[in-house]
Amino acid sequence: MVQINKNRIEINGNIVELPYSILEAKEFEQCILVIFDYMEFNQNSVARNFHSIKQDGSILWVAENPTTQSTDAYVHFISLDLNGHQVVVNNFAGYTCTIDLADGKLLKGEFTK
Structure with a gap:
């Protein structure tokens, strides 16, 4: 089970400190999907968060x-499709994005604003 406290994640009793505050996190197989607070990134460029x-x-x-x-920054999870091995997330720039869970590649970016 994963518990979040600002920039720390507790995973099965182990605490991992990360470089930015966490907006959302989800467990997926042996990894954790993390959306960091985009306000802590450089405001003049894309937030790779x-x-x-x-x-x-x-x-x-x-x-x-x-x-x-x-x-351009990610803000929250919409859905996690384990069979399709992808996750759908909302983006502050007005996009709904489908990301490949294997490598983080953008499969689809649909402008929805």
Whole structure:
């Protein structure tokens, strides 16, 4: 079970400290999907704030963003499709994004604003 407290995640009794505050996190197989607080990233560039991390805190991948706008940042999970091996997340720039859980590649970015 995963518990979140600001920039720390407790995973099965082990505490992992991460570089940014966490907005949301979800367990997936042997990793944790983490959306960090985009306000802690450089406000003049894309926030690369959606990561997949191992239970020891090391990074597996950083998700691709749909644009190069400074407002491009992930904000929350919509759904997790284990059979399709993908996750759908909302983006502050107005996109609904489908991300491949294997490597963080952007499979689909649909402007919905």
